[in-house]
Amino acid sequence: MTDSLDQAKRALRAELRERRQQLSDAQRESAAEGIRVQLEALVDALGARSVSCFLSSPTEPGTRSFINAAIEQGLRVLLPVMREDGLLDWTVASPGGQEVQSALGVPEAVGELLGPIAVNDVDLMIVPAAAVDRGGMRMGWGRGFFDKTLGSMARRPPAYAVIYDSELVDSVPQDVHDQPVTGVVTPTRTVRLPADT
Template sequence: MPDSVADAKRALRADLRERRQVRSDRERDAASAGVTAQLDRLLDDLGATSMSCFLSTPTEPGTHEFVERAVARGIRVLLPITRADGLLDWAVATPDADIAEGLFGLPEPVADVVGPMAVDEVDLLVIPAAAIARDGTRLGWGRGYFDKMIGSMQHRPPIYAVVFDTEVFDELPHDDLDQPVCGVVTPTQTLTLSPARH
């Protein structure tokens, strides 16, 4: 990756991280409620019966309530578990699952692991992001877990990233390893994008 792209990504991530940290509890609660409503609607629109979804950190748009509701309505939800080798394992969400701190301090389920390939069978992927561009470019947090996962999938279902409304951009710095998404969910809207192949 050219140094200029890496530097631009690093600077933008730092700015976005800082903006997320200063959001009030009220803003975060409203974002969580909005994201839950948007994801509920997306499930209905796609007719999905299985999906993957990340468990949000305190500074991300909240997904915990959505996961609980999806499980309660009979959706099979896979939750990611980070591995030291850069891959993701998966666990099936259950109503009573314990949540613990995984690698990098991320919330992860304490549950039986179903392995990296389980995600190939879902109808929908909902993944985290720092920002999304209108051409489908996703800026992650720099560890590459989701880019590797998406890049290795044989069957790619619809992939939607969750961000705050202010984190949807006209364009973002990217490189060849960045995997595009086909949609973005914010607290107020769900946008279907036309990913450009980088």
């Protein structure tokens, strides 16, 4: 990654992080409800029986009410667990499941680890992002876990990034390792993007 690309990503991430931190509790709760509604509609539209998702941190668009509702409806939900080698391991979400704070400060589920290839069996991947551009290019938070996972899958299911409405942008700085997504889910809409044609 060139210095100018790295600086552009850092600047955009800092701006997005600050915007997210300025949201009120009421705005976060409203966004989480919107995300739940949009994700449930997406699951129905795709006929998904198994999904991967992530435990949202306090500043991320909330995924927890969706995860709880999905478990109640009998969906199999896989949650990521970061490994030291930069890959993601997976565990099955359970009602009232335990979680810990990872070394990188993000919430992670506690449970039996299924291995990195467990995600190959899901019908839909729901991934975090800092921003996504209209071409479908996803910019994460710089750790590379989801880019490595998405890039390593031979037969990838639809992958949708969960973001706030303002984080669907015209373009994001991109590096050769960055991976596109099928679309985005925001609190008010689900948008399929032209990246996976």
